[in-house]
Amino acid sequence: KQEVTQIPAALSVPEGENLVLNCSFTDSAIYNLQWFRQDPGKGLTSLLLIQSSQREQTSGRLNASLDKSSGRSTLYIAASQPGDSATYLCAVNGVSTDKLIFGTGTRLQVFP
């Protein structure tokens, strides 16, 4: 059974820092992995999707990488800003299921 873990559960950094959020999954047989952002009381916003054949995807200050063999993905945020404060979730689409399996998220706070 696929399990998805995100560490740390919470992170507080000063503005301007580059930071890395981690996502680990137990079954490396995946089709794709998706990163989301959730603001308090809101829905999820899709940030990046990486297919199993890809190593990384970039969107603005965000870069997501995928190491399928080791069961890891990282979301790199460059030059963090207070507006980046939110909960970040990763979700894995595995070969053995037709559902996304979500991690519990990393709550990020960027202070001025």
Place this chain on the structure above:
Amino acid sequence: DGGITQSPKYLFRKEGQNVTLSCEQNLNHDAMYWYRQDPGQGLRLIYYSQIVNDFQKGDIAEGYSVSREKKESFPLTVTSAQKNPTAFYLCASGMIAGGYNEQFFGPGTRLTVL
């Protein structure tokens, strides 16, 4: 203006009542999903549908029901059989092709049982 809409944003229910949450999408997606989110927990899948007139139970379907009569709509009914319905409910739609599964989410409905 494309996207996924959910209504209402806030919903209050008395114990013993059934309530229906609306989810509509105009993205022409075949698949639609309902998730429940509780504080400190990840998203849990309630029901999903990959095609009109067909749907499957997710991980926590007990006390819920759905229908998929139109491609654009996937309403969720929270029945009185759901013992702890207070939660944040999220609807999603997505594209599925050859294993590929990408989902997009609506703004959510917060249900409170009084």
